Amino acid sequence: MKLITIAILTMLMATSALAISDPTPNTIGIYLDTEADEMCVDGLTEAMTEFTLYMILTNPTFDTMHGFLAGYHFEGVAQLNTAVLAHANATDSGSLGDHLVNYDSPVPTSTITPLMTITATYVDFEYGPAVLQLHGIMLAALTGNVPAAILDGNELFDLHLSFDDGSTVRINAGCNPVANESLSFDGIKSLYR
Numbered sequence: 001m002k003l004i005t006i007a008i009l010t011m012l013m014a015t016s017a018l019a020i021s022d023p024t025p026n027t028i029g030i031y032l033d034t035e036a037d038e039m040c041v042d043g044l045t046e047a048m049t050e051f052t053l054y055m056i057l058t059n060p061t062f063d064t065m066h067g068f069l070a071g072y073h074f075e076g077v078a079q080l081n082t083a084v085l086a087h088a089n090a091t092d093s094g095s096l097g098d099h100l101v102n103y104d105s106p107v108p109t110s111t112i113t114p115l116m117t118i119t120a121t122y123v124d125f126e127y128g129p130a131v132l133q134l135h136g137i138m139l140a141a142l143t144g145n146v147p148a149a150i151l152d153g154n155e156l157f158d159l160h161l162s163f164d165d166g167s168t169v170r171i172n173a174g175c176n177p178v179a180n181e182s183l184s185f186d187g188i189k190s191l192y193r
Contacts, residue, residue: 056112
C-alpha cells in the first residue's frame with residue numbers, strides 16, 4: 001500500500017512539472033503568465049482593467065535565432081498599449097501589433113523563450129468579449145500569414161500558432177471548451193431510443 005501511495009504521488013508531481021500548455025515544437029503564443037500556461041481570464045473583467053501579456057516561443061527545435069516577426073490585434077473591446085522586447089540587443093522595425101525584430105547577435109533559445117511583454121487594456125463597460133489574435137505581420141512582402149523566426153542567413157522559419165485560428169488571450173470570452181453536441185449526454189441518449 002505504501003508503494004502505491006508513493007507511486008501515485010510521484011506521478012502527480014511529474015505531471016505538474018511538465019506543464020506547458022502546448023507541447024508542439026516551434027510554437028508561438030501570447031499568454032497571461034511567463035510559463036506559457038494561461039490564455040484565458042476567468043470570470044468577468046471590469047472595464048479599464050489593464051493586463052500584462054507575454055509573447056513566448058515554446059519548444060523550439062533550433063538553438064539560436066536572429067530575430068522574429070509577428071503581428072497581433074484584438075477582436076473585440078480591448079486596446080494595445082505597449083510592447084517591450086525581452087532582449088536588450090533587439091531592434092524593432094515594425095510598430096505596435098506588427099513587429100519585425102532583429103537581434104545584434106544570435107539569441108539562444110530554451111523550452112520557454114520570452115520574446116516580448118505587452119500591455120493591454122480591456123475597455124468595455126458592457127462586458128463584451130475580447131480575443132487577442134496572433135498572426136504574421138502586415139508587411140506582405142516579408143511574410144505570409146503566420147509568425148516566423150529569423151534564423152542564420154535571414155532564413156524565415158514558420159512558427160506554429162498555439163491555436164490554429166490564431167486565438168490567444170481571451171477576456172470575457174468564456175474559458176470553457178465549446179460543447180460538442182454529438183458528445184453531449186442528450187446526444188448519446190438519443191442514439192439508444
